[in-house]
Amino acid sequence: MKRPVLSKEAAKFWDRHAKRCVEEGLLTDATFDSFVLLARTYALLQFDPEQDERTGIIKFVALTKSFERQGIPFGVTAKKKNEKPRDLAAIIREGLNAGQDAQS
16 A cells, blocks of 8 residues: 655654555555554654643643554554543552552
């Protein structure tokens, strides 16, 4: 599948993952646009969130969550295709409970 015109970082992502995704039948004409969006989201993530004190970390978290969701169908993120994204509050509660259990 021919790579579209992408930024340097998005093209690096494409080159790393596209061949495998095509071979596994994950990157097809029907999923092409989604994969392009995934590559572009990856490129947007290549910034230092600390450079923007007001909204940098907010942008980084939002882009990361978006990237994780977009990457599931392509096997790029660690989550399984049929696994629902976990609730952030539940993850925080688990961490707090683990810390309390360790102190006991």
